[in-house]
Amino acid sequence: MKIGILGFGSMGKAHAYCIQNLPYFFSDSLGASIGAVCTKNIENAKKASNRYNLGFFTDNEDDIIYNDDIDIIDICTPNIYHYQTAKKAILAGKHVYCEKPLAVTYKEAKELSDLAKEHNVKCMIVFNNRFLSPILKAKELIDEGKIGKILSFSIKYLHSSALDTSKNAGWKQDKDICGGGVLFDLGSHALDLIYYLCGKFASVYGKSQIAYPKRKGVDGQEWQTNADEAFYMIATLENGAHGTIEVSKITTGANDDLRFEIHGEKGSIAFDLMELNFLDFYSVDNSDGNYGGTRGYTKIECVNRYPSPGGVFPGIKAPIGWLRGHIGSYHAFLESIVNNTYKSPSFDDGAYVQGVLECAYRSDKEKREVMISEL
Template sequence: MATGLKFGLIGSGFMGRAHAIALHGVAPTFGADYAVECTVLADQPLDRAQKAADSLRFQRASGDWRDLVADPSIDVIDICTPNYLHAEMALAAVEAGKHVYCEKPLALDIKQSIAVTEAAQRAGVCNAVGFNYICNPMMQVAREMILAGEIGEVVNFRGSYLEDYMGDPRVPFSWRCERRFAGAGALADLGSHLINMAHFLLGPIGRVCGVTRTVHKQRQQPDGIVRTVENEDVAQALVEFNSGVPGTMEISRIATGYKCGLAVQIQGSRGTLVFDQERMNELKLYRTDDTSGRRGFRTILAGPEHPDYAAFCPASGHGLGINDLKVIEVRNLIRAIRTRTNASPDFAEGLRVQKVMTAIELAAQQGGWIVPERITAS
């Protein structure tokens, strides 16, 4: 029996297409019980929305996202727009009684994130944020191993998310360079994923100390006008988890040669785990109890014995892709809606991530350690 859930998608860019692929792919992957209806796609102008709706197999198009939110036939609002629109759209959807699936970051700042999270809690609607990387079966395995104590007591965390999409100073000025549209720079675009992954593996981050830097301070618009870049290209932080585990984070959108350099290393008293999203179907493990004289990291290949992998492929080593992680993410959302449980990660996690991002920025401005949970909307 299909879920009967009708989805309305806002935005038809890269992420909108990824979400559409996932919505169409969730039933073939996880069974007919997860079938949904791709009902309305909203974008501007209307002809763009119609072209996207035809291509992505939505039943109809809309040139106004507000009409989509107000449509009584829609159950879930799926937000895939630039950052500055997330909070407004999510609030409107919650007020209309819709479930909400919002791409990261949840909002531009703490105030918006709190407003959206509290509104969703009051309304009792299911809500989810698009932190898809933790849906990777290898992340699930890493978390299970950490919780089971397979690498002993965790003593250190190292994390980085490095990309080079703005490494060339000739890359034009865009909305990603402007605070009112993007909020933070590399922190919001990349760091939010790394922070979420750290939370997923080791729990909440208790305090941070950080620095940020804008390397390419000016960029030229397509029309030739030179604009000042208002947010950071690079962020680095010392972190301490609530558990007391220390760690480091490095985030950059100008890291030449890196395309999706999301990587974590969890060092324990009896072993170490290493993961790199550019090799997303592998998890490296070092164990101190190897007495064979052949110590070193060994590679665990993703396979059907790991969470969710078998739904895609019956053979180890063939590997999943980025869109498959979105399929898992959509499955998790549908399951939460059907069982009336909290989705994970939800808006509350989006808010926690926002607080850590803000804490890193504040630490860079003020110096010293900042406790994310003490940051308020004021």
């Protein structure tokens, strides 16, 4: 399978790293390699191709999408381009691996998920956190009923990158390129994790924040901030659980701080992306007794304990990092093509999350709780 990568910024590089290193991490590396790369600037495409051995290079995505030697289109461009590119690729019969968020409107995202089914191609959205060992462990514990009926959750995804107003805004802060603000960029991950682990949303109540209404725009000129720098939500799930979601790029001291707690009738779990090798788990089944018995949160070590065919390298006790989620995600996508199986997170999941994002923005605008059924 030959893959064409569109966009070679931070995620283009992350995806290229994953493809080129799959044989180390999985016993079935699935025979994929990079055949082409496209960036907006041809010189950058040439440099990237030479440095990372990416095959032919171009500044025109059509050269890749309509090339018979390319089987898979990997979309790593800014959000506003995802819809058009993915649509062209699906119609050209290519499998598509697309970065989040899937599109910038629910209508576009739904159309893509419908087209993927109609044209019988495999399409996956990159919700890479799902493939981290502590998240897979959390999913296993929840599915096995270890925490019982879920009552509540809280999730935060915090960065500090928008605090420095002396810097130009990045495209992720500009609604005209990102399609939204921090809710799109970080919120898509947070909403997906709650959807994946706890279930579907019934309603959302959202409130956006712009702390710095004036800053330098993408081009360095004085600019009026046009997208949320932080977003706060109260959500109710179809199963009755209630929870809060906070995403922000104006949190002093934050790195890549994705944390959540999920509380059930029989137990609780807590995750922290900056403490990736562990999952905290509390069970009411632990015995009480003198001095508290064995009660209390247990730190489950998740490290590189992936079941076959993963966990091959590095050893099972080795610590993992953020890239391991991307590697697992890429493997799952390629596996779905080779075995002709449906694999989540598909474009259906991408469209679902896009719908919840849209409801959250609607709620902020109309200052009311919005039901997901209003979509």
